[in-house]
Amino acid sequence: MAHAVxxxxxxxAGRGMVRNAACVRGGALSVVVHSTTAAMAARExxxxxxxxxxxxxxxxxxxxxxxxxRSWRHARDEWMAAIGGAGDCxxxxxAALAALGCMRVSRGMAEPMRWCGNSCCALQQQRNCSALNxxxxxxxLCELGVPVKCCASDLYSIGWxxxxxxxxSAERPMDSCLIIDPALDVRDADAVIWRGECLSAMPGVGxxxxxxxxxxxxRQMRGTRRRRI
Numbered sequence: 001m002a003h004a005v006x007x008x009x010x011x012x013a014g015r016g017m018v019r020n021a022a023c024v025r026g027g028a029l030s031v032v033v034h035s036t037t038a039a040m041a042a043r044e045x046x047x048x049x050x051x052x053x054x055x056x057x058x059x060x061x062x063x064x065x066x067x068x069x070r071s072w073r074h075a076r077d078e079w080m081a082a083i084g085g086a087g088d089c090x091x092x093x094x095a096a097l098a099a100l101g102c103m104r105v106s107r108g109m110a111e112p113m114r115w116c117g118n119s120c121c122a123l124q125q126q127r128n129c130s131a132l133n134x135x136x137x138x139x140x141l142c143e144l145g146v147p148v149k150c151c152a153s154d155l156y157s158i159g160w161x162x163x164x165x166x167x168x169s170a171e172r173p174m175d176s177c178l179i180i181d182p183a184l185d186v187r188d189a190d191a192v193i194w195r196g197e198c199l200s201a202m203p204g205v206g207x208x209x210x211x212x213x214x215x216x217x218x219r220q221m222r223g224t225r226r227r228r229i
Contacts, residue, residue, distance in 0.1 A: 002093070036099075047118045047119065056068070152179075
């Protein structure tokens with residue numbers, strides 16, 4: 001819906017809502033949504049006055065692979081982040097929709113988003129999360145090699161430390177932060193996206209019998225094509 005009403009980089013650029021930010025975490029270029037409402041919402045959410053706005057996803061980090069989705073580093077669980085997060089209609093979402101001028105929003109109805117909430121400035125400034133004090137971000141990030149099943153950042157599912165919030169670049173080391181990757185009890189993308197068939201995060205819940213890998217073996221759903229997530 002948000003894409004239909006104008007949440008796309010070309011449209012936002014035409015309304016003066018985006019700007020180029022150089023040298024963010026050592027990168028060549030980052031594009032951020034920096035309208036007054038969006039920038040204020042980002043600073044308040046992160047508890048960091050140095051945040052210019054909300055970064056857009058750009059895998060290469062130089063503007064050539066820019067997407068009309070939020071950067072996972074900034075807003076993994078937000079509504080307009082790339083698929084895979086919780087999809088929270090947070091204050092960041094409502095601020096962008098208001099700046100687009102296509103609708104009126106009630107900010108009191110915003111959903112809380114744990115990802116990066118009150119995370120301060122370090123997470124947005126350090127290129128690699130290994131340089132951070134991981135105990136301060138245990139609700140978001142994880143450390144490779146710790147074989148412990150944990151809740152994902154959205155508290156909706158459980159998984160292992162196999163995922164990564166990253167940006168690739170040929171000119172510098174990978175901008176990477178490890179996250180809990182929700183374990184799936186099916187391989188089929190349609191089942192995961194439309195029916196929510198993943199391992200639910202409930203107190204005391206254990207993995208399904210035989211589930212030992214990120215993509216456990218299951219029977220393919222009838223009438224669907226098998227695709228890897």
